[in-house]
Amino acid sequence: MGAASDPGAASDAARGVLEARGITKSFGDRLANDHVDLTVHRGEIRALLGENGAGKTTLISVLCGQYQPDGGLVTVHGRTLTLGSPRAALQAGIGVVHQDFRLVPRFTVTENVVLGTKAWGGPKDEDTVAAQASAAGFRLDPRAPAWALSVGELQQLAILKLLFRGLEILILDEPTAVLSPPQAAELFKSMRTLAAAGKSIIFITHRLREVGAVASEVTILRQGKVVADRAVAGLDAQQMSVLMIGSSDAGGRVETRPGAAGDVVLRLEAVTVEGRSVRALDDMHLEVRRGEIVGVAGISGNGQTALAEVAAGIIRPVSGRRESAAAAVAYIPEDRLNRGLVGAMSVTDNLALRRYTSRAMSHPLWIWTDRMTALARRLIDAFNIPVRKPSTRVADLSGGGLQRVLLARELSEQPDLIIAAQPTRGLDVASAAMVREQLVRHRDRGAGVMLISEDLDEVLELSDRVLVLFKGAVVGEYSRGKLNRAEIGLRMGGEGAA
């Protein structure tokens, strides 16, 4: 960029390529960023660490111009950046690979890469993009439509888009969330190469393991405030965890003894489900017994959603059979607000949804609203749902609050089978711990639990048996005590002999 010839550039080494000072942003009465400072130097890989809801994504949304902050200042190469304009941020050299990649599925690779620049994606641009892709070590067909790409390829495309513009400050928002461990290692290699070439990289994560693996500096956010800003060297995972969470035990590992597996409560036989372009589930065989937690590990987009819905009995497979001996099935869908709850209705109504037709809650002609409210009050207490009154709209709750309402409704009926899809994704530590505790408690009571999660650590911690899901099929099965993290990681990426 033109900034290289700027007289101020000489002092960049000392001052930092990007400096954010006092960034403040609130949503309603919640302060997402509270006077946050962040500095990145040339050629540096800085981890931005924090648990879900700590304000990481808000901060980078401000840096890339998507959010207009309430206060604060950002300078790039010493020049003040116009805030609230994605265009200005790009011109200053700041680019983000968002968690959802922000690509146009119907556009080709080339069209996605050049979008927003002077080019329109013609044959010449295709050649340029192909050349840049191979220079970066990416294998992308410039004419392939984005919808046909795998998640890993989409991420490469999103990175290529920033490289094409010659951006200097690359922000990666939770890039490893969708990758298998070997793919993540590959990404870290690319990041180091880019940093060595003079790019500054901000790497967002909530996984401590990854900070040490790739970053040299770390900024830790907690509840919208910076609580640490230092070199990674000399900082161990335990210290980072304490800084990130605020106390040493809030993360609360669940004490898990192996479960005693009983009768089969769910059996899937040769289940096949069609997806948009590929088979969502392809000849899937699976059993869940009473008193065990079956963990399903895999990278997102390998059939998890279809598996959860078939297992819960919501969709019917195209072929194959689902047999269930369960009298009551609890389903905790990954899309809590749209699939699990009715956002515009109150906590009371949502809690009563599964049983308002029962005699305890209603007469054939009317509903006992007082009994529903009483039930709601009881469950709000039992599950620590963070609301002042039961009539609060569910959509106004945080992610943790939503999940507590969902658990309260689904688990209070003593189900025999629990299907939990990504049950801790995006939750604060306390709510996540509560979810895990509940799953274990119901397992011990004798329910069969299927835990579908992209968080491999969680699956390994809780499961009595681990299945690895890849392209809609089970490609590996491990019982407790025979878990091999490295091998599971390979299988998740479709590697390793099945």
Next chain:
Amino acid sequence: MSFWLNSLSVGIVLGTPLAYAALGELIAERAGVMNLGVEGMMLMGAVVGFIVTLGTHNAVAGFAAAIAAGAALASVHAVMTVGLRVNQIVMGLTLTILGAGLSAYIGTGYAGRRPGAGVSAIAIPVLSQIPLLGSVLFNHDVFVYAVPFVALGIWLLLYRSRFGLWLRAAGEQPGAADASGVPVFLIRYLAVIAGGGFAGLAGAYFSVVYTQTWAEGMTSGRGWIAIALVIFGTWDPIVVLLGALLFGFVDGLNFQLQSVGVPVSTHLLAMMPYVFTLIVLVFAWTRLRHRRVGMPEALGVPYEREAR
């Protein structure tokens, strides 16, 4: 033989204004904005075009005014739906009703008069002498000749230009476009206003060229047909043009059948184009459901940068 040739010739004339209106709607929809106010904008174009032509004895001035009237009403749509993020369906319906009422009010006293100037047919030398098809295809006014080029021009704009790439991105994934530095709001404004201009032109074609008279509600639902044609044409300008001509042909057939006196109620005959539209939509939609082409993904969804 002359029955079919006449139907074809009338069909081309009737299909032309539909094509303009539908192409205008296509531009707006490709940018992600549904404009259900096409009917109202056509009526405004029809009445304003008619009055200005009558007053100036100049059809060019009339058409310019009609385009401006359509664009003006469309800019209301743009401000409300793009700027203020009002529901696009509700706003479009409102503008159709507003356009119908306003045009009837403005046009009071003009019903039954002649515009005093028009756009005459130009027979293209040599080509119009071709037996049979020559006079059907090459003895029309300038708007008929221009429409294939307009459709082609829009296709080139969409698929062979930077602006087109940006416009399609605004209609598919406005969040991705915005993050890439594409001025999503500006593009949506321009697309909606341009679409309104096309609708205004289409309306004036009815009043100044085709019927050469003004009557309240004279477009009789053709704005809605134009919207349906965009779906039928899977948001592709070339297919939309062909669809418009096909529809015009069916519409023309109706008049021809009436004039030769087939023993069928004229009311049933007049229904033909609309029944035809229904059937075509059913087929188009079953086709669309199985393909990845067609409807812009963000169609009808207001874009908000800070939405969470």
